[in-house]
Amino acid sequence: xxxxxxxxLDAFIERKGLRRTGQRDKIAxxxxxxxxxxxxxxxxxxxxxxxxxxxxxTVYRTLGLLxxxxxxxxxxxxxxxxxxxxxxxxxxxxxxxxxxDCGKVLEFEDAHIDLLxxxxxxxxxxxxLRQTLKIEANCEQLRKxxxxxxxxxxxxxxxxxxxxx
Amino acid sequence: xxxxxxxxLDAFIERKGLRRTGQRDKIAxxxxxxxxxxxxxxxxxxxxxxxxxxxxxTVYRTLGLLxxxxxxxxxxxxxxxxxxxxxxxxxxxxxxxxxxDCGKVLEFEDAHIDLLxxxxxxxxxxxxLRQTLKIEANCEQLRKxxxxxxxxxxxxxxxxxxxxx
DNA sequence: GTTATTGCAAATGATTTGCACAAGG
DNA sequence: CCTTGTGCAAATCATTTGCAATAAC
Numbered sequence: 001x002x003x004x005x006x007x008x009l010d011a012f013i014e015r016k017g018l019r020r021t022g023q024r025d026k027i028a029x030x031x032x033x034x035x036x037x038x039x040x041x042x043x044x045x046x047x048x049x050x051x052x053x054x055x056x057x058t059v060y061r062t063l064g065l066l067x068x069x070x071x072x073x074x075x076x077x078x079x080x081x082x083x084x085x086x087x088x089x090x091x092x093x094x095x096x097x098x099x100x101d102c103g104k105v106l107e108f109e110d111a112h113i114d115l116l117x118x119x120x121x122x123x124x125x126x127x128x129l130r131q132t133l134k135i136e137a138n139c140e141q142l143r144k145x146x147x148x149x150x151x152x153x154x155x156x157x158x159x160x161x162x163x164x165x
Numbered sequence: 166x167x168x169x170x171x172x173x174l175d176a177f178i179e180r181k182g183l184r185r186t187g188q189r190d191k192i193a194x195x196x197x198x199x200x201x202x203x204x205x206x207x208x209x210x211x212x213x214x215x216x217x218x219x220x221x222x223t224v225y226r227t228l229g230l231l232x233x234x235x236x237x238x239x240x241x242x243x244x245x246x247x248x249x250x251x252x253x254x255x256x257x258x259x260x261x262x263x264x265x266d267c268g269k270v271l272e273f274e275d276a277h278i279d280l281l282x283x284x285x286x287x288x289x290x291x292x293x294l295r296q297t298l299k300i301e302a303n304c305e306q307l308r309k310x311x312x313x314x315x316x317x318x319x320x321x322x323x324x325x326x327x328x329x330x
Numbered sequence: 331g332t333t334a335t336t337g338c339a340a341a342t343g344a345t346t347t348g349c350a351c352a353a354g355g
Numbered sequence: 356c357c358t359t360g361t362g363c364a365a366a367t368c369a370t371t372t373g374c375a376a377t378a379a380c
Contacts, residue, residue: 019334019379040369055337060370076241080345081369097286100294110285113278117300120275121262126302129265133298135282137291184354184359205345220362225345245370246344 005032005071005089012069023054027062031072032086037105039081075132077105095133101142102150170197170236170254177234188219192227196237197251202270204246240297242270260298266307267315 009028013020030047031038038046044059063084066072073088077098087094087107093114097106113133121128142148174193178185195212196203203211209224228249231237238253242263252259252272258279262271278298286293307313 017334021335021379023336053337057338057371058336061335097289097291099291106289108285108289110281113281113285116275116278116281117298120273120278121300121302124262124271124273125305126262126264126300127305127308129301129303131298131300133282133296135286135291135293136295136297137286137293140290140292143292182359186354186360188361218362222346222363223361226360 008071009066009069012065012071018065023051023058024062024065026051026054027059028066028071031063031066031084035087035090037075037077037083037085039083041081043084076134078136093131095131095135097135097137099139099148099150100136101139102148102154104139104150104154173236174231174234177230177236183230188216188223189227189230191216191219192224193231193236196228196231196249200252200255202240202242202248202250204248206246208249241299243301258296260296260300262300262302264304264313264315265301266304267313267318269304269315 005028006025009024010020013024027043027047030043030050033046040056040060040063043063044056047054047059063072067074067084071089073085074082075085075096077083077096091107091109094107094109095113097108098104099106114131117131117133118128139148139150142151170193171190174189175185178189192208192212195208195215198211205221205225205228208228209221212219212224228237232239232249236251236254238250239247240250240261242248242261256272256274259272259274260278262273263269264271279296282296282298283293304313304315307316
């Protein structure tokens with residue numbers, strides 16, 4: 001957990017008249033210890049390794065807090081869980097490309113896209129607040145070479161590649 | 166239900182070795198009878214008015230079928246239900262602007278956005294399949310005039326304006 | 331001391347599923 | 356007939372919540 005996240009969280013907590021707790025600290029540390037996306041359940045597992053006494057409910061509640069504090073963002077990857085993305089602090093306006101073949105998620109930024117969306121939104125009479133762009137695509141690598149390193153990794157890790165309950 | 170939807174559904178059903186049924190017909194008709202977004206539950210209500218014997222399970226199953234047939238698309242409006250959008254047949258690449266103030270959802274198309282996303286995707290080594298752009302925004306009208314017709318309508322209809330379970 | 335927070339287990343709510351019966355081809 | 360589809364009710368599964376005990380401040 002680097003650059004002032006803790007400070008920003010504490011500031012938010014104070015502003016709201018809430019309390020700093022050991023659980024919130026540990027959960028926040030777990031959230032921002034990597035730049036990987038995660039689900040609530042995955043985070044719960046990770047947190048548990050640090051402190052086996054933290055409950056699932058507290059993890060869920062703290063996730064809500066971090067989202068409200070605008071330190072963390074919920075994204076929708078099309079499976080049926082909320083995925084959390086800790087990278088919006090570093091890249092406040094990034095987008096996601098999801099590979100349909102291997103489930104790999106790439107983040108990318110593009111100033112042109114941002115500008116264009118901003119224009120379109122204003123033209124429609126609105127003030128843009130946030131945009132969510134998800135591009136689903138196939139990998140060229142897999143098509144050309146018949147194989148894709150991400151796919152192999154995904155299979156090894158037993159990742160489910162598509163959809164729903 | 167206009168232009169060839171029934172035909173396309175029947176073709177899909179045949180191709181898959183499935184069966185045409187009265188329920189599927191009625192549900193498809195209800196789905197494409199308006200251009201409004203809807204949830205499974207809303208559709209279930211609408212269908213029930215036509216035929217009170219159709220079950221919730223069949224509605225869900227048929228929605229899955231229509232999505233698979235690529236006649237209907239699932240979109241995520243940030244509440245916790247899948248929303249269905251029947252307008253992708255007419256506008257295969259439209260996007261959504263959601264007003265944070267009133268919950269109003271606008272659809273818009275923009276060839277520049279499409280082109281840009283396509284370029285970005287290829288540059289990253291992928292073949293674009295589908296894009297989902299959601300812009301959340303505030304309405305200027307509300308800010309300037311202190312009121313917004315959609316907000317009034319939303320309140321009257323008892324619509325919940327934000328988030329989650 | 332108050333009030334917010336936590337852990338637990340039970341509740342929720344959208345969606346899915348197992349099964350026996352009904353209906354398409 | 357033979358298989359797919361349907362209705363029903365029960366099951367799932369991620370997430371939320373009520374409540375009594377605990378910990379901030």
